Amino acid sequence: METAQSQQQTAPGAFTAFARFVLCGGGVGVASSFAVAALASWLPWVVANALITVVSTLLATELHARFTFGAGGRATWRQHVQSAGSAAAAYAVTCVAMLVLQQLAAAPGVLLEQVVYLSASALAGVARFAVLRLVVFARNRSQAAATTRPVHATVAPAAASADPGVLCYAA
Template sequence: MNRLRLMCRHAAAFVRFAGLGSGVTLAASAALVLLSQWIPWMAANVLTTVASSVAATELHARVSFGHGRPGLAGHLKSAATVAAGWLVTSAAVGALAVLRPGAGVVLQQTVYLSATALVGIGRYLVLRLTVFAEGGPRPRSGGGVRSRASYDAVA
């Protein structure tokens, strides 16, 4: 039963991570489209990546992983995963520009969002396993699940 509970807890964290990440990414995507009308796409990508990564790190630390405020170290470690993601998304859109010059905004966004989804899975794993990793088992307060030994002691 503990394994099932652990799997459910990780699945719930991933769903929260994906939901929050998707929301932040869609907002960043809209900002990217708007900004790229006035500044070069790469510069717009940097600006939206920085702003969205700060927001996403706060949300993921607090909501996805229940870790509390991430602090400077958490933001810097998360930023390293964002930097890798920025390289992947930039390479994907850059490859599109080479392979399909003059591709429309819909195709650009499809490639960008697809690359971002793959990056998101990688970020979840890194953040969950290293940056916001859970410590050892937490002691339960009153009302928690009893162990088999406590049931045997009562009987």
């Protein structure tokens, strides 16, 4: 039987989890960009992007649950909803950054647009990592640790029992 201590050892540290987060999220992001382009040849781009965004968020959440944060299994519906909320917030951050850029520069160059977009994406990604690690998948680890915590029994002296031959156990 697995103890809480061995489960805590299998949960990755912050640096390892962040590296896995970048690998999983980045991998899904790159695959999504190709998938949107392919699907957009059959559907309007907005529809293709919406479908791929939903599928990629579901896939990334599963990867984060199983691999990135060591949650010990599939993501729950609650985790999917919370993850989708953090993805929507990250999307809003990048949109706001690009809108602000458009207000500040009448005709920003492609390089400036990329710097602003990638900077906003990086900031949103770090914030998303923190939310997923500290909120979305943290409860799962603490609940798992609480349910597998070993119970230590103590033996009361035989004199405390009505029958000296019976041992009393207290948890």
